[in-house]
Amino acid sequence: MSAAGDTDTVQALPLGEQRRRALEVAGRVPDPEVPVLTIADLGVLRDVRVQEGGVVEVDITPTYTGCPAMAVFTMDIETALLAAGFSSVRINTVLSPAWTTDWLSAEAREKLRAYGIAPPAGKASRRALFGDDQVACPRCGSLETEKVSEFGSTACKALWRCRACAEPFDYFKCH
């Protein structure tokens, strides 16, 4: 389908339907650092508003204040919405309420585990923040695990190791 055809199709729809379409398209954008998760899975996508003329406004929230993926999210959301036939995209960053790992759905946690990243253990409570995590190995499920480093390959992860199966793995930190 040509881009021009898409434009005619999407912008001819009722606004409510356009919003639903925009939410779906934006929500499918993957996390560049954890590609099995989309921004909808993460809870980074907060709201979408559509006005006449294919004008879309998207609210996103950062996981970590300095998360470098935010710049990539912004570009990818814009590209995806333009490709879907919307004519202009504006992206706002909202800080409140602050994102927390509690917003990860059960499905998102299972996707993380299957990908080899241990999902955040329990609630983002103060206990968890201060290191009382009990983390199951994403490979063998053993709780015989130990922290190697507070910080892993990205700001949102820590580096752990399984003592049962010897697998080193990333742990998505409670936040």
Add this chain to the structure above:
Amino acid sequence: MTDALFTYVLRLADDAAILGQRLGEWCGHAPTLEEDIGLANVALDHVGQARALYSYAAEVEGKGRDEDQLCFLRVERAFRNCLLVEQPNGDFAQTIARQLFFSAFMLPFWEKLTGSSDATLSAIAAKAEKEAAYHLRHASEWTIRLGDGTAESHRRMQEAIDLLWPYTGELFEADDTVSELVAAGIAVDPQGLRAGWLATLSRVLEEATLTLPAQGWMQTGGRDGRHSESFGHLLSEMQYMQRAYPGHTW
């Protein structure tokens, strides 16, 4: 009130930006790969906080400046960060001592600031608080490992604590800017954090078999733009791109 708020937010932004810059200097130089990544991650948190704070400061100021102009186009005397965050990395123990003193203050500071009547500061604080919890845990674990380690690591960790101690007094300074905003329910009264800060340090240092220095004489000046000798060198590196190519954008 607008002037005071601008100054207050700018001080917080400068603290975060300068500490982020200092920690970034470790990238590729840390003692282990994990620590290299760890320090870079902490730096990233501070740079992220600085971006949010500079953007807000620019909005409060309302003169058309943006986050980049505030960070990269101001001269040394215009920076309002405390002297502690600009102190050179030194050896690894000095970096850890700086992290311990600062994060032990910032964790309760951000916690309190979540109750600010200023909605933007409260939102930034809610995110920064969780990051600060990790920073304090990281610094505490290293302080204990080095202090309660070999004779050499113990000696160096104690020297680092003693060396940086005189720069901690500034964290608790409350001038007219702070007092005005505390009265308005916007800012945190730093004096109220001192007892908790000392208790945190005492607990960590005791476990590390290290000694908390006596109160003593304290350095000051950063909040008014009087910085230490190494600060100009830090800025020249941090601001290199904008100085070489004024107005350059990516």
